[in-house]
Amino acid sequence: MEDQIIYRIRSFNRFYVRQIGLLQNSVLNTGYSLTEAHILNELRHNPNVTATSINEVLQIDEGYLSRVIKKLINLSLITKKQSTEDKRKYYLNLTNKGIEEHQILDDLSSKSVREQIENLSKPQQLELVDFMTSITKLLK
Amino acid sequence: MEDQIIYRIRSFNRFYVRQIGLLQNSVLNTGYSLTEAHILNELRHNPNVTATSINEVLQIDEGYLSRVIKKLINLSLITKKQSTEDKRKYYLNLTNKGIEEHQILDDLSSKSVREQIENLSKPQQLELVDFMTSITKLLK
DNA sequence: CAAAATACTTGCTTTTAGCAAGTAAATAAA
DNA sequence: TTTATTTACTTGCTAAAAGCAAGTATTTTG
Numbered sequence A, B: 001m002e003d004q005i006i007y008r009i010r011s012f013n014r015f016y017v018r019q020i021g022l023l024q025n026s027v028l029n030t031g032y033s034l035t036e037a038h039i040l041n042e043l044r045h046n047p048n049v050t051a052t053s054i055n056e057v058l059q060i061d062e063g064y065l066s067r068v069i070k071k072l073i074n075l076s077l078i079t080k081k082q083s084t085e086d087k088r089k090y091y092l093n094l095t096n097k098g099i100e101e102h103q104i105l106d107d108l109s110s111k112s113v114r115e116q117i118e119n120l121s122k123p124q125q126l127e128l129v130d131f132m133t134s135i136t137k138l139l140k
Numbered sequence C: 001c002a003a004a005a006t007a008c009t010t011g012c013t014t015t016t017a018g019c020a021a022g023t024a025a026a027t028a029a030a
Numbered sequence D: 001t002t003t004a005t006t007t008a009c010t011t012g013c014t015a016a017a018a019g020c021a022a023g024t025a026t027t028t029t030g
Helices: A002-028 A034-045 A051-058 A062-074 A096-117 A122-139 B002-028 B034-045 B051-058 B062-074 B096-117 B122-139
Strands: A078-082 A090-094 B078-082 B090-094
Touching: A002 A034, A002 A096, A002 B002, A002 B096, A002 B122, A034 A051, A034 A062, A034 A078, A034 A090, A034 A096, A051 A062, A051 A090, A062 A078, A090 A096, A096 B002, A122 B002, A122 B122, B002 B034, B002 B096, B034 B051, B034 B062, B034 B078, B034 B090, B034 B096, B051 B062, B051 B090, B062 B078, B090 B096
Parallel strands: none
Antiparallel strands: A078 A090, B078 B090
């Protein structure tokens, strides 16, 4: 009974891990790691934040984050500016190039999703979204 | 219109990545990597297969797989036996210890899923599974 | 039989990540 | 108001995870 439910959820999870894997591959082929892409995405949606506030979301090792940020600066994708009120803090922002690269990654993700649903009719697509919304409501 | 659909699917994907991340953490706390756990799982469901056939599913670097298999052998979790008909091939199997360890990992995964739905009523749980089944049917 | 393909291994390197100690600045406590 | 603690970020060192390319042994194919 109950175990049937667990079994089916786990089966769905395996299926969906593969689905999401397909999506992530499209990003990874761009030469950016998932972590780098996440940072660009965070900064696109929350400009002028600090490493610490990024990490409240991403939850990765501080030291590692510091290095990845350094790398993104060297790639001219982001800038770092020391706060004048609190000199411990450094505000991060995307450069124009960073915005462009983020856009490319974002478009790729959308394209990948689009390809996965292109064989569905519009009503089926809407149905799909409804199922997803329902799952989110139940689990969140 | 269409973009709304893509947006919502991507939003669900982000949500579900986090869900699945929670599940995987329970495995990672056991000291096995995800790759190691996947190999144990493959061998549990398909005994007596070769590294190559495992890799048709897992799709990782051959060399790396070879080393992970060696590690699992050193941990006495799996065995490797050369085929007599084709000496290039080596059949892999779980040892009793491997079966036990796999069971532990499997139980942990189930437990983790169980915890994520424990606050739902039984009808809600059944509904959840229905939504998942519907999504799978649409996307697979 | 020679050449190509298959199955797996090994050496070397890179990427990703984590830990711990350290600097500098700000805040709280004595 | 000095001292201790906390915060924000950095750096050195290390380990784990993964990839690439060359190599061995065996089998298959032309």
